[in-house]
Amino acid sequence: MSAVGFVGAGRMGAPMVRRLVAAGHRVRALGRTPDKCAAVRELGAEAVTTLADVAVNADVVVVCVFTDDQVRQVCLHDGLAAAMAPGATLVIHTTGSPRTAQSIASEFGDIGVLDAPVSGGPHNIEAGAITLFVGGSDEAYARAEPVLASYGDPILRLGPLGAGQAVKLVNNAVFAAQLGLLREATRLGARLGVDEPNLLRALTHGSGASRVGEFAAAGGSVAGFVAGAADFVGKDVEVVRAVAAELGGDLGLLDDVIRAGLGP
Template sequence: MTRVGFVGAGRMGAPMVRRLVEAGHEVRALGRTPEKRADISALGADAATNLATVADGADAVIVCVFTDDQVRRVCLQSDLVDAMPAGAVLVVHTTSSPRTVNAIAARGVDVIDAPVSGGPHDIAGGEVTLFVGGDDDAVARVRPLLSAYGNPILHVGKRGAGQLVKLVNNTLFAAQIGLIAESVRLGAGLGISEAALLEALPHGSASSRVLGNVARAGSAEAFIDAVDDFIAKDIEVVRQTVAELGGDLGALNELVNAGLKG
């Protein structure tokens, strides 16, 4: 049994907590309000009221918050890292900048970045994809833990590499949405309805996972509305990270813009 501290038991984190508990791990999760603590207890985990208590005695601490700024507040502007025992591993699931996980590691703690690709239903089924960056030893120590909800667990390189792969993934995802939106526009100009296109194209050579998702949503606009808050946040991180590294999105840029609202 592994002792796990957990920060961010929300839309994505709650099914992770449940899967960890069901796998036999001892989980203590942060709950700042009575309502949130009740939700955590319902998942089978212990509720903690502060970050130091979350980390106390933990073999691993998992952070699954929404933004890079939240990761920095939790890990760099609190006592969470200082309260972690020697040898514990910090796992960051949030899609964020590689610079953030490296700044956390500079505090003297083993850190792996493991952004996810998938949704709550994938986590609940134990089949969410994890792009993992970190030292071999640290990754090996938490792999049995992550396998409670992650499959496949893809160790793609050193610390920060998981974030970079996820950012490329989400750039391609947004570009594919934009490509579909432009294809719908083309079809309309040729007199083909969007409904007819979305019924037909998934059966042709243009089929893709994204196209299938758009077809199930009923329209490109409906799908963009559903994912925009999440993908726009990640694309902002992409743009900042690429600029920091001296690169650019190249031909993907216009398609990414077409795949976002506004």
């Protein structure tokens, strides 16, 4: 079993830590306050208060924070990557720019780096069935695979470092665009005299079914689902817009439909 350092034992990270401990891995997780340290210990992990302590003797260090800026802050500016032992592997679960993982790998060439953004929610992690989109070298993946397998299924290896983030960004652009399509569909349904909850429920059984439609149908409205998911989806849409701009383009038709779903 592996010695695992963990940063970000929150909404998504906590069930990961719990499953890592249950799988027999030795886990040290960051807790910056007494309350957060107590929460880490309740998960069965050792609570530490500094990034250096997270990294010490760790075979694999997992970062599961909210934004790409936080990944750069933790790994580059606050010294997590620098504190890792040569040959250890850094796993980044946060959705962000492919360049973030690539820049960490270029600056700290003595560690392996995997970008492994997730698709799903805490309930999927608790069931050991969170989807992982993984980019990185064979060597880094081989070291991290027993750790990722504690909660990831399927684990989709997609190419070199950055490929996982690229696929996740495309996935979330399509996800957001489907919300826009559903909003337009419910407007059409209203003009035809079908109320939104019944329309959404029926669509889950037809050829127009989608995972996004199932989520919206469970809550009874597209607007209700957007209200709950906007912070998570919206931040990823901003990242993919920025990445597309760096490449000299935009999201084209996708963005038109995204704006219909999420707004500007």
